[in-house]
Amino acid sequence: MSVKFFGQFLIDQGEVDASHVREALGLMEDENPTISEIAISQGHMTQVDAVRVSAKQRTRDLVFGDLAVEMELLTSEQLVDVVQRQRTRRLPVGQALVRLGHLPNDRLGLLLDAYKTDQARYEIAEIALPDGLASRRVTRYVLEFLPRFLMRVARLRAKVGEIQSFDVAPEFVEIKVSVSFKGVRGLEVALVSDLEFAEALSITTSGLSARDLDPEMVADGVGEFLNVLAGNAASAVIKEGHRIELGPPDYDAELCGGWCVDLAVGTGRAALVLSTF
Numbered sequence: 001m002s003v004k005f006f007g008q009f010l011i012d013q014g015e016v017d018a019s020h021v022r023e024a025l026g027l028m029e030d031e032n033p034t035i036s037e038i039a040i041s042q043g044h045m046t047q048v049d050a051v052r053v054s055a056k057q058r059t060r061d062l063v064f065g066d067l068a069v070e071m072e073l074l075t076s077e078q079l080v081d082v083v084q085r086q087r088t089r090r091l092p093v094g095q096a097l098v099r100l101g102h103l104p105n106d107r108l109g110l111l112l113d114a115y116k117t118d119q120a121r122y123e124i125a126e127i128a129l130p131d132g133l134a135s136r137r138v139t140r141y142v143l144e145f146l147p148r149f150l151m152r153v154a155r156l157r158a159k160v161g162e163i164q165s166f167d168v169a170p171e172f173v174e175i176k177v178s179v180s181f182k183g184v185r186g187l188e189v190a191l192v193s194d195l196e197f198a199e200a201l202s203i204t205t206s207g208l209s210a211r212d213l214d215p216e217m218v219a220d221g222v223g224e225f226l227n228v229l230a231g232n233a234a235s236a237v238i239k240e241g242h243r244i245e246l247g248p249p250d251y252d253a254e255l256c257g258g259w260c261v262d263l264a265v266g267t268g269r270a271a272l273v274l275s276t277f
Helices: 006-012 018-031 035-041 047-056 064-070 076-089 093-099 105-122 138-154 195-206 215-239
Strands: 158-166 175-183 187-193 244-246 258-265 270-276
Touching: 006 018, 006 093, 006 105, 018 093, 035 047, 035 064, 035 076, 047 064, 064 076, 093 105, 105 158, 138 158, 138 187, 138 195, 138 215, 138 258, 138 270, 158 270, 175 195, 175 215, 187 195, 187 215, 195 215, 215 244
Parallel strands: none
Antiparallel strands: 158 258, 175 187, 175 244, 187 270, 258 270
């Protein structure tokens, strides 16, 4: 058992092929509009407004719509209208597979129930932190914020899985960037990934196309995201009254021990490596 998205679960169960899921994800990409896209299409805000809100999300842990209202770029009534429109147009991967003829409609409900049972242990609130991490409050904020910020900043899906001790880096690692939290109890957080995930993350954080990225830019993109994630986690801890300092990204992180956090990501492979000091 491992953390996974519904599409991967269906593949593992032999219900569909990987090519079917890729086709469904393509259909979803075409048909599932974002809040900003709907707001712009309805004339509630401009593209420039949307860019301003997205940029602000790097320092505020608020969803796009709520932040747009706070910035007075959307009214509360307009947000309600936009959210309702998004809900009526939302196409989940299961329904996309049914529409494409890859999954029988009468099996979808049963498979969704089985998936929820299989993945229940990976809900953030249910994750039991090892003793060495439980005493470092910032750990839970990092794990809680990671999926949200990957989606908001880079439109990348992610789910947090099991936390296991390790002394050897994951075999897929091609990019590794870390930051350190210094306080009464120190914590180093490294985001490690293959090149596919790192490039997808860097394309959205840099605004460049894949052909314009060089290896240093890819690492910089991962570092920029990790800095945003860690900065918000540190701010949350400080608001609770704890002292903590965030160090700059380290692009030559040493993965010599600690805990590895399994991540399910929609593109490539990635994990978090957590070490205490």
